Amino acid sequence: MRGELAPPLTPDASGLWRRAISIAPGSAQLKMTVKPTVKTPAIVTPDALFKCTSIQAAGEVTLNGAAGDNPTGWTLGFIQAQWIETNWGYYRGQTNNDGSVFIQRGRAPARPARGCRDTVGPVADIWYYKSVLGTAAAGATFPLKLTSTHYDRPSDSYPLATTNNKTKKLNFLSEVQLEFHFCFVLTLRDPSLKFHHLKCVYWNVLWQAKFAATGYAAPAGSGWSVTPVAGGNGAHVGHVIDGAPNDARFNNVLTSVQGANCNVFANHETTNPNRSESRVWQNFDVTR
Amino acid sequence: MISPHALALIASLVWIAGCAAHFEAEAAGDKVAIGIKTLAAPGAFELRNEGSAEVSLLRSLAVEKKSGEKWEPAPVTLQLIESCAEKPASECITLAPRAVFRPVPWNGYSCGGQCPEPCRANVYLGPGTFRVVATTCDRKHHFPSPAFTLPAAPG
Numbered sequence: 191m192r193g194e195l196a197p198p199l200t201p202d203a204s205g206l207w208r209r210a211i212s213i214a215p216g217s218a219q220l221k222m223t224v225k226p227t228v229k230t231p232a233i234v235t236p237d238a239l240f241k242c243t244s245i246q247a248a249g250e251v252t253l254n255g256a257a258g259d260n261p262t263g264w265t266l267g268f269i270q271a272q273w274i275e276t277n278w279g280y281y282r283g284q285t286n287n288d289g290s291v292f293i294q295r296g297r298a299p300a301r302p303a304r305g306c307r308d309t310v311g312p313v314a315d316i317w318y319y320k321s322v323l324g325t326a327a328a329g330a331t332f333p334l335k336l337t338s339t340h341y342d343r344p345s346d347s348y349p350l351a352t353t354n355n356k357t358k359k360l361n362f363l364s365e366v367q368l369e370f371h372f373c374f375v376l377t378l379r380d381p382s383l384k385f386h387h388l389k390c391v392y393w394n395v396l397w398q399a400k401f402a403a404t405g406y407a408a409p410a411g412s413g414w415s416v417t418p419v420a421g422g423n424g425a426h427v428g429h430v431i432d433g434a435p436n437d438a439r440f441n442n443v444l445t446s447v448q449g450a451n452c453n454v455f456a457n458h459e460t461t462n463p464n465r466s467e468s469r470v471w472q473n474f475d476v477t478r
Numbered sequence: 479m480i481s482p483h484a485l486a487l488i489a490s491l492v493w494i495a496g497c498a499a500h501f502e503a504e505a506a507g508d509k510v511a512i513g514i515k516t517l518a519a520p521g522a523f524e525l526r527n528e529g530s531a532e533v534s535l536l537r538s539l540a541v542e543k544k545s546g547e548k549w550e551p552a553p554v555t556l557q558l559i560e561s562c563a564e565k566p567a568s569e570c571i572t573l574a575p576r577a578v579f580r581p582v583p584w585n586g587y588s589c590g591g592q593c594p595e596p597c598r599a600n601v602y603l604g605p606g607t608f609r610v611v612a613t614t615c616d617r618k619h620h621f622p623s624p625a626f627t628l629p630a631a632p633g
Contacts, residue, residue, distance in 0.1 A: 306598075343587070343601075345590055345595075453589060453598050456598050457596055
């Protein structure tokens with residue numbers, strides 16, 4: 191454990207507090223068990239759906255201790271942060287005079303310009319998913335292996351049509367780009383509630399596609415075709431990094447008090463997107 | 479000639495008989511009685527007002543997972559909607575006597591479990607034994623469904 195903080199003080203069998211339980215050097219393991227793949231956007235009227243297969247990982251660590259030491263409170267699990275999101279959709283009317291609409295979900299005020307902690311339950315859980323934590327029970331013998339798993343399958347959708355309030359005409363989905371960048375961390379929490387980040391992995395899912403309808407009837411058009419944009423679609427998983435992530439873009443959201451998780455961010459940006467409208471087919475700046 | 483009341487009674491018996499092994503209702507006093515029947519596909523179910531008066535139910539349905547002998551909240555909330563095109567304006571729905579309501583089935587995921595949703599964290603909650611719990615709008619009565627199982631992998 192050279193270069194790391196000493197393990198915390200914990201009570202031994204006699205009630206004496208001492209530095210008893212420690213992480214077995216080199217015992218932390220993180221294996222990618224399933225890598226994600228993105229699917230071609232699907233038309234399920236009234237929406238275009240952006241889905242992927244799941245990412246799955248398994249982690250473990252071993253605790254050393256002496257007979258009688260109490261490992262209660264040591265907990266292994268995953269924390270995940272999302273640190274980048276691109277999320278916009280462009281709509282055009284059937285003709286130039288029907289106008290165009292640009293929906294920007296990935297920029298403030300629709301989405302705060304900062305990372306978020308990604309949790310299945312409330313953000314105060316801190317853990318990504320509490321139900322799969324590896325916990326230690328009193329009386330367990332050493333060396334004690336704790337295990338946990340990680341699973342995610344992000345997705346999103348865009349409505350196929352929206353009414354342009356300037357022209358009062360229906361505008362139809364023309365192009366969408368989505369990029370969700372995550373980092374998950376295998377972490378061990380000790381009985382003093384301190385987190386020891388053991389391993390981490392960066393990963394992302396990307397979609398970009400053009401859409402065209404051949405029918406323009408309300409409410410969502412018909413005869414849709416979907417053309418993925420070259421280079422704009424894929425899922426990428428980085429290699430396993432030892433130790434804690436050293437990344438200013440999201441380090442501060444991993445275990446700190448947060449008001450909302452990434453699903454809340456995503457819901458807010460979907461129901462309150464930044465919306466720009468034009469009376470004609472306009473090219474919008476997608477970076478804003 | 480069969481009277482409308484008799485027809486309704488026959489319909490009730492058929493509904494109950496058709497799912498006797500799966501039918502479970504918690505009549506929680508007064509005349510409030512909601513039966514929930516699980517359907518063939520895991521996560522598919524329907525509700526029926528078994529009482530003689532209208533019942534207002536919360537649109538939100540809790541999901542619980544069996545852990546040992548206990549039922550524990552699952553990190554998902556379902557909605558009493560019959561299609562994803564519905565944009566519910568109210569927190570509750572009203573079921574007429576003997577009315578049957580078949581919501582969009584649950585696919586077992588914590589996010590987007592019935593309809594498309596923006597999901598970042600999203601886990602499949604199976605395998606396991608689950609139930610849904612309907613609640614009256616005044617939150618006084620709860621009606622758990624029969625237990626159903628989700629397979630190890632999503633369908």
